[in-house]
Each structure stands twice: as structure tokens, then as C-alpha cells.
Amino acid sequence: MAPQFNDASRRPLAVRKNALTQRIAVWINNRDITPNQISLMSIVFAALGFAAMLAYHFLGSISLLLVTALCIQSRLLCNLFDGMVAIEGGKSTPSGELFNDVPDRIADPLLIIGVGFTTQYEGGMYLAWACALVAVLTAYIRVLGVSMGTKADFRGPMAKQHRMALLTGALVVLFLQNLTGFSIGLPFNIIDLALVVILLGSLATCWRRLVFIYRDVENTALKGEEKL
Template sequence: MKPNTPSEHQQNHQDPSLENRRPLKVRGVGLVSRFARWLSQKSITPNHISISSIFFAALAALCLFFAPNFNGLSQVSLYLLAALFIQGRLLCNLFDGLVAIEGGKSTASGELFNDIPDRISDPLIIITAGYSLICVSFGDTLAWSAALLAVLTAYVRTLAVSIGAPANFTGPMAKQHRMALLTLACILCAIEQYFWSHDYVMLVALIILNIGCAITVWRRAYIAYCYLEKK
């Protein structure tokens, strides 16, 4: 197995060489580039944007946590807002890197702000997704397990880099995959709740998340092991 071209977190503030960033077509989109340039001209640092991702994650978490307490269009709206805020979190992850590197605002402490907010945002969203479940009694257990595995995927990556292996952001359940899965689950939950008043979609999403994260941890550890043993 080969490591994928790095970059789950598209923005390594410490490394302007871009070697730890996966090419993303969205960076070349005119509107994205123009907005990134506009941000770069303001008194906004990449670290501010990174921290803002926690704010969006918290809003998504609140929507998911309170969704079971409502019915009808109110509940549908909360699920759709959760999906929107999850994407807001990812946009922060995109623009902090664009402002840091393309905007020339990288900082010595950037990697701290690059990584720590993600370790907070992931559990916030994943755990509350579990508490939004009412179709089973073990939704919270599934969610805590998935959150732990999500953090472990990043731990294995950073540990591997610290002992000499290359950065590896392979999936199948890297950050962008986790958030895509939960965004889709929120949208489908809105439809499911409106027409059938149950939440099996989120249950399936959390099961997939657990399995995918476990495979991701194993793959990253195995790839790092193979690389280090061949050095």
C-alpha cells in the first residue's frame, strides 16, 4: 500500500513549501481565490480562521443535540443547519491555509492552530450526532467510539511524522470524508424525519464512521511501519 499525497488539513501554516498539501481544485476556483485574497488584506490571521472552525462545529453540535426535541419543519431545519455549519467548519479549514500560504501570513505557531481546533471540532460534531439518535439506546456509545477513533487517526499521523515517516492523510475516513459523511447524513435525516419520523440514517452513518476510522488508523500505522522499517 502506498501513502496518498498528503493533506487532510489542507493548510500547514509552518511549511510554505506546500509538500504537505494535497492539490485541491477548489483552491483554483476564482471566487475562492478572490475571497482568500480579500481575507489576506484584512487584519485576520490564519490562526483566527482556524479557531473559527470550532465555532461552526459548536453550532452544528447544538443543532444535532437539540434536533430530537423538535418535530416537523423545526427538526428538519436543525438537521439542515447542522449540515450547513459542518461545511462552514470545512471552509475555515480551507481558508486558513489559503490565507497562511498564498496570502503569506503563515506563523511559527501555525501548526498548533492547524491541528488543535480539528481535535475539538471532530468530537463536538460526532458525539452530538450520536446523542441525536432516538431509534437505539446505544447511539452515544457509537458516537464516543467514533470520536475516539477520529482523534486517533490524527494521532497516528502526527506520531508517524514525529518519528521520521512522511505525512500521510490516507482514508478511507480522513477528516474530509468524515465531514462529508455526516453532512450527507444530516441532509438525509432531515428527509427521513419529515416523511417517516425515524433516524436510521444517522445510525448507519455512525457505524460506517466507526469502521472507516478503524481502517484508517490501521492503514496509516501500517504505512508508517513499512516506511520506517525500510529506512
């Protein structure tokens, strides 16, 4: 019997209902590919993105910016299809949650810190590290809430998909700026701005999730006392 899965612990994504997405998931499901293997592939794409940004730092090839943007989106596709193959495809395993969550905690820092190599601001890499740490903290708070009996809270403003979308867009903009020679002449670039938004937004996300957990567990305890 397949392990039972609580859909409330799943990130709500409208793209799962897309006909093309479902056809791709069915195609993958009919192959000898497990959801855990797909989850691990997200680390591979994140590592490739990190390597591309490190190479960009030393070589300056602007095509590497698009390579990393593609790696970010490929990582997100892995996050999408591992769940669809596991749940809709009936291939979930008892250890699936490990493969679903741990690779994300590796992929997020790899990509965010990697993008830090493209910053123009002198303290850009420190900013990238701060973003990576707070990104992991947002996930820790969500998992902590579940362990305390609350439903999984995927709210933003800088949940995983928001962070990755912003980084992807910033990389494309930086590519176009380099391609056209357009520069605003400031001591920071679009990546620096994106990292600031991610940091502030992630801190707000942490606060909102903490408040949700506090209110939920307190209300649950209060309702329990009223029944006594």
C-alpha cells in the first residue's frame, strides 16, 4: 500500500492543473524514474548554476547568466514533477519527505550564493549569504510549525518560488544590460537590488509564519481548555 499523504502539507501550485504539465508528469511516471531521483536532480541543477556563476565571476561570459537562469527554472521543475510523480503517479515512498525537503535546503543556498558572484556592490557576497541563511530559516519555521501541529504555511512574500522567480528575472535583466551596454552608473546592479528584496521579503516571511504558528497553537490550546 502506498504511504498516505496529507495534501495540506503540499505547496499549492496552479501549474499542476495545466494540461501540458500533467502530460509531462505522466510521461515521466511511465519511465523508470523515481520521485526521489527527480528531487536529487534539483541539487545537480543548483550545483550547475553555482558553477556557472563562479565561472562568470572569473570569465565574464554573459551567456552564463542565462545558463544559471535556466538552471534555476530546471530546479523548480524538479520540485514540481517529483511531487506529481510521487502523489498523482502513486510512487510515493515512506522516505519521500526527506528527498522532498533536504535537496531544497541545499539547492537554495547554492543558487543564492552563486548569484552573489554577479553582484557589483562591495558587500554583495555578504548580502547573498544573508539571503541564503534567511531562506533556509523560512523553511525551518514552516517545518517547525508542522511539528507543532499547525498546517504547512507556504505564505510569502518571499517563499521559494518567489525567490527563484526574482533571481531568474534579475539574471535575464543583467544579461540584457551587458548585451546592450546599458548601465545606470550606480555602485550596485540589478542583482544587488534583487538580493535586498529577497532578504527583506524573507525576513517578513519568517515573521508572518511565526505569527501564524503562535496564533494557531495558542488558539488550539484555548479551545482545548474550553472543552474541559
